[in-house]
Amino acid sequence: MSSMVLARKYRPHSFEAMVGQGHVVQALSNALTQQRLHHAYLFTGTRGVGKTTVSRILAKSLNCVGLDGTGGITAHPCGQCQPCRDIDSGRFVDYVELDAASNRGVEEISQLLDQSVYKPVVGRFKVYMIDEVHMLTNHAFNAMLKTLEEPPDYLKFVLATTDPQKVPVTVLSRCLQFNLRPMAMQTVQDHLQQVMASEAISAEPGALSLLARAARGSMRDALSLTDQAIAFGGGSLLEANVRQMLGAVDRQHIQKIIESVSAADGAGLVATVDALRELGLSASGTLEELATALQRMAVIQAVPQAADASDPDAALWQSLAGMLAPDETQLFYSLALQGRAELALAPDEYSGLLMLLLRLLAFKPAQAGQHTGDRAAPSPKAESSGAARPAPEPVQRGPAKPAPEVPQGVPPWEVLPDQAYEAGNAEPDSPPVEAPALVGESPAPAPAPQPVAAALPDDPLSDRWAQLVAQMAARNSITALVRELAMQAQCVASMEEGGGSRWRLRVERESLRGDMHRERLAQALSQLLEHTAVIELEGGAAVNTPAQRDQAARERRQRAAEDLIQRDPLVVSALAQYPGARIVAGSIRPV
Known part of the structure; x- marks a missing residue:
């Protein structure tokens, strides 16, 4: 004995049983109750959302006679009378369903219209339901226009299509159109x-x-x-x-990806992709799950009260949301969406997936507050695995200065970060702001470091641009790559013209000088200034940018914190009391 498939067994037989299409049910129910009936209906929507189901329920509503046989048009068909049962079983002679995909010619439509001159045989109305109506030929559409515009009182047309753009406007204008939405x-x-x-x-x-x-x-x-x-x-x-x-990707793999990106653990990303390859899981599905996870994290970061508390993975999204800055989450979400389209261009989907995940590290914003510039040192696991840390963008400095000499008698570990870096004693991949300040037993004082901020020239135009960028970022009107464009741009000219303003920005990175990013930044600036702002972009080395200003401010805070610790009486006393004592590298952070 064969069972009926669920899609047919649980097909709704009344408007009350339909789910997800309340706007259509309400309109049709009110029309049936008030007897304000149209002669032609067009139902549009993707597959499986209820177009044919609504058509059958509408046909039953028009032809239901009730259990006692005296009923009339109703929004609540009984489902027990002979017309209702025959329509449900597909045996009602006055309800005709025509598949336009296989009957698309003018001959089939003409044959159907020839029968329209005869009154219903057993029902109150004849109902012609034409499915996938967009498949009809132009001649077929033209053949039905006159009847569709002025049909007999007893004839109702119901058209259904998944592509309403292909239906001629002459047909659309003769129908009452309802769009059945994809269900949540x-x-x-x-x-x-x-x-x-x-x-x-x-x-x-x-x-x-x-x-x-x-x-x-x-x-x-x-x-x-x-x-x-x-x-x-x-x-x-x-x-x-x-x-x-x-073939769905388990959330544990997504969790590992986000944790590896947060820790700049490139080896962890490679290991995760290898695991996905061994399990035969889809690379496109991985990016889809990653985008879903980033979307949940973005909601928690921006609007915590809007998070779905009933989600069984709510605690996981909450913990992952704290690993990335909001602008990082937005940027990675965009990269994950764009990466799905690029998989088809890769040599194979797993190499494409790996490149996309490594791109997350390469595009990690260098100025993202506590989560990037002030990030703690990478975990021992990441260091032991040999994962490459993304190098921060160099800060534009003033004219090159000769390397200062290290004072005689001062051990190397007492040299301040800038001195060691400029004298060539620091590691090549260690930027000066990240180098640790070490203090030994030697009482010889180290020369005071020269702050990077001193190399940034005073420029009222740059001051104004930095203030505007800060205001746009505070209003969340710029995010992801648009925010990165604003942060990395140097304002070289600004002028008022015609009730608006024109701004010329210099940006070094070519990837940020796209028209879409420029237009979005101009739109955000126009909203802030409350007038039309036009932005022009030019290439070249940018100096005194908001990003460099933020970097300089962090350096000042870092140096102030180091100076405070090194001059603290308790620290000086402890270093003098315990030979060989030193301040742990990277342990000093500004509050």
């Missing part, structure tokens, strides 16, 4: 939960969530996938089985 993931998941309860099948919430997401707004796809998952799991829906069936 939570709506699909709740409906699947009810179906599983009716079927007495145990289902884990995580499994239903995966099925609802894979359906992409289509209830029919969700029920079909559920049928497949039940067969795959032997009569139950377990999250592990559904994930294996769909």
